[in-house]
Amino acid sequence: MRKLRLLSTIVVGAMAVVATAQTHQFNIQANKLGAPVQPTMYGIFFEDINFGADGGLYAEMVENRSFEFPSHLMGWGTFGNVSVSDVKPAFERNPHYVTLLSAGHDQKFSGLENKGFFGMGVKKGMKYDFSVYARLNSLQGKAAKIRVEIVDSKDNPIDQDTITITNNQWKKFTASLTSKVTDAKALMRIFLMSEDGVDLDHISLFPSDNWHGLRADLVKDLEDLHPGVFRFPGGCIVEGTDLATRYQWKNSVGDAENRPLNENRWNYTFPNRMYPNYYQTYGLGFYEYFLLSEKIGAQALPVLSCGLACQFQNDDKDANAHVDVKDLEPYIQDALDLIEFANGATTTKWGKLRADMGHPAPFNLKQVAIGNEQWGKLYPERLEPFVKAIRAKYPQMKIVGTAGPSPDGKDFEYGWKEMKRLGADLVDEHYYRNPAWFLKNAGRYDNYDRKGPKVFAGEYACHVEKFNTQYQEGKNDFEAALSEAAFMTGLERNADIVHMATYAPLFAHVDGWQWRPDLIWFDNLSSVRSVNYYVQQLYGMNKGSNVLSLTENGKAVEGNDGLYASAVYDKSEGSYIVKVANTTNASKDISIVFNGLKKLSSGQVTTLHADSNEAANTVENKNVVMPQTADVTANGNILKVNIGARTFAVYKFKK
Numbered sequence: 001m002r003k004l005r006l007l008s009t010i011v012v013g014a015m016a017v018v019a020t021a022q023t024h025q026f027n028i029q030a031n032k033l034g035a036p037v038q039p040t041m042y043g044i045f046f047e048d049i050n051f052g053a054d055g056g057l058y059a060e061m062v063e064n065r066s067f068e069f070p071s072h073l074m075g076w077g078t079f080g081n082v083s084v085s086d087v088k089p090a091f092e093r094n095p096h097y098v099t100l101l102s103a104g105h106d107q108k109f110s111g112l113e114n115k116g117f118f119g120m121g122v123k124k125g126m127k128y129d130f131s132v133y134a135r136l137n138s139l140q141g142k143a144a145k146i147r148v149e150i151v152d153s154k155d156n157p158i159d160q161d162t163i164t165i166t167n168n169q170w171k172k173f174t175a176s177l178t179s180k181v182t183d184a185k186a187l188m189r190i191f192l193m194s195e196d197g198v199d200l201d202h203i204s205l206f207p208s209d210n211w212h213g214l215r216a217d218l219v220k221d222l223e224d225l226h227p228g229v230f231r232f233p234g235g236c237i238v239e240g241t242d243l244a245t246r247y248q249w250k251n252s253v254g255d256a257e258n259r260p261l262n263e264n265r266w267n268y269t270f271p272n273r274m275y276p277n278y279y280q281t282y283g284l285g286f287y288e289y290f291l292l293s294e295k296i297g298a299q300a301l302p303v304l305s306c307g308l309a310c311q312f313q314n315d316d317k318d319a320n321a322h323v324d325v326k327d328l329e330p331y332i333q334d335a336l337d338l339i340e341f342a343n344g345a346t347t348t349k350w351g352k353l354r355a356d357m358g359h360p361a362p363f364n365l366k367q368v369a370i371g372n373e374q375w376g377k378l379y380p381e382r383l384e385p386f387v388k389a390i391r392a393k394y395p396q397m398k399i400v401g402t403a404g405p406s407p408d409g410k411d412f413e414y415g416w417k418e419m420k421r422l423g424a425d426l427v428d429e430h431y432y433r434n435p436a437w438f439l440k441n442a443g444r445y446d447n448y449d450r451k452g453p454k455v456f457a458g459e460y461a462c463h464v465e466k467f468n469t470q471y472q473e474g475k476n477d478f479e480a481a482l483s484e485a486a487f488m489t490g491l492e493r494n495a496d497i498v499h500m501a502t503y504a505p506l507f508a509h510v511d512g513w514q515w516r517p518d519l520i521w522f523d524n525l526s527s528v529r530s531v532n533y534y535v536q537q538l539y540g541m542n543k544g545s546n547v548l549s550l551t552e553n554g555k556a557v558e559g560n561d562g563l564y565a566s567a568v569y570d571k572s573e574g575s576y577i578v579k580v581a582n583t584t585n586a587s588k589d590i591s592i593v594f595n596g597l598k599k600l601s602s603g604q605v606t607t608l609h610a611d612s613n614e615a616a617n618t619v620e621n622k623n624v625v626m627p628q629t630a631d632v633t634a635n636g637n638i639l640k641v642n643i644g645a646r647t648f649a650v651y652k653f654k655k
Helices: 002-021 216-223 286-296 329-343 349-356 378-393 410-422 435-443 478-493 531-541
Strands: 023-029 042-045 076-079 081-085 097-101 111-114 120-122 127-136 144-151 157-165 171-178 183-192 198-207 229-232 299-304 367-370 398-402 426-433 454-462 498-503 507-509 520-522 527-529 546-548 550-552 563-570 575-582 588-595 603-609 628-632 638-643 647-654
Touching (some): 023 563, 042 531, 111 198, 127 144, 127 157, 144 171, 144 198, 157 171, 183 198, 216 520, 216 527, 229 498, 299 329, 329 349, 329 367, 378 410, 398 454, 410 426, 426 435, 435 478, 454 478, 478 531, 478 563, 478 575, 478 647, 531 603, 531 647, 550 563, 575 638
Parallel strands (some): 042 229, 042 498, 299 367, 367 398, 398 426, 426 454, 454 498
Antiparallel strands (some): 023 550, 097 198, 120 183, 127 198, 144 183, 520 527, 546 563, 563 575, 575 647
16 A cells, blocks of 8 residues: 555656646746847738739739730630731730621621630629720721620620720720629620721720729738738749740830730649640739839839749750840849839939829839849859949849758858858748748757848748649648748747748639649639738737847747747837747647736737648638637736647737
8 A cells, every 4th residue: 555655646746747847938038129120021922823913913804905815816705707916006015906897797796705814703783994995997987886794604794885986096995884793703795786897905804993903802911911021023933934034024014005915934834734824914013013012011022033044944054044144234224224113213214104104202112132043153143243233323222132942952052152242131042841841940040140141031831731742732721820830930039130031922813823832812702811821910910129038948949849939029019029839739838927027917819729730711711710819917027828739829918
């Protein structure tokens, strides 16, 4: 019996030790502000992938509106007497247009129909703004009529209007159509209603609630992220499959009708998800990107070609895949002209164009990126003359270089060495990796050189599924989001070296994606905010102004017992903010001590939790995982909490 009592005592004592070991104490130096957190710390990166621009953020509902696709009638159904021409066009850089002539019988019709991008999404009660450039086909013509209608997915007309053309000179005509139903797969039809024929160009349909041509709901999604920086117009599309198809910003400004078509680098990239109809109309161009940056309160970060086509798609030995250093002047001038477009006085060439487009005030551009995911010697050789030219004319402009497509390895190390040599202000790092990598790398920046360039985590996302074979197969599930939340505590803790971070990619159409995961998914009627979105939002809304030291037993909390944590102070609000990620399957007791304070006021905690790692938000079920907010109370300067398994929590207290 005595032995039994002794054994029981030992077991109980052991349990007490375990219970004590499971109670964590985080110490925060609340009275000592650390490194500033940059306003640009958390932001967004836009690339026209997954139909993110045309068919997505750009609200135009008509596919191939100017008949400039290589197959000029791609996206259009025709009936009757329809042809394409380019004689005396309306627009020099978009010369093709369509001609409708009489079908030759009063019971036959000539006309067009367009289903848009995977159908046209129309909403009950919403007005839709139709426009077209038109002229009489014949010099002897007197009056031509066209009827435009929106038609539901069951082929029933929803609304219609008639337009009369009486001149053989190009003129813009408009009409307004109102939908009486909600339908994700509607279409638009145009009928010739006269003996006289008509030429039509730039046939357009926008929802009336668009914001500067952009989809209102998607703009709201971006605004609600509270981003500090907006990187655009992309990564790989900036490079192009070849130099001819690189993104050229000058083609994306001026009148939208005369912005030339460009092939999208992503149309054939994935053989299992090809979209031969994937082009860039540039209706969403650099002017709109700058406007959007202002709208969402983010600093603009435009990316420009360095004279190298995509190195993934080209052999570095191929002279046709890159511009010789001695021939880079036009590319360098493009960079200088872009800065003038953004910031120049209205008396300058490009500043005047900005003003003529509707924005006389400068956009106050502060930074520019040259190149995307380049590697090897070809890149610094070309970056160097860009740096010299920009420094000479715009010495205050920050320059962002790249360390290549991988977060480690020989090319990465070489890239960083060269960026230091060239004096880049920030170095763009990219990592698409699995959850284990993100958890392991929460301390990635703890020992970075503090004297060199700062870090821009320009593209990152946790890929859970098939990481080693197909990046595009990853899913936006809770495991990925929680891993990112844990990793980002390391970004925050190292805000003295990490100045910007942007998840990638941003958008994906549910019917037209090539790559996943993506931050925001959408169909023709609505969008869904992924679990990853809410992680980014919680960081963006709670970035603070200064880092606070948070330790356990004198060490950073970056994985001990599956916990990750960081803390900041917000000067504007006078608030203390603590972020904690519990990546385990068990709840944790934590005592958070705010050293230097006597008492905390009442606070709030916002949690992101899921019972399953596979939990995800979808278009069909948007609210599977949502942030939940509750009140919390501290005991003096100590906050005792139990953080649930698989939970990301943000605690916020005001002085």
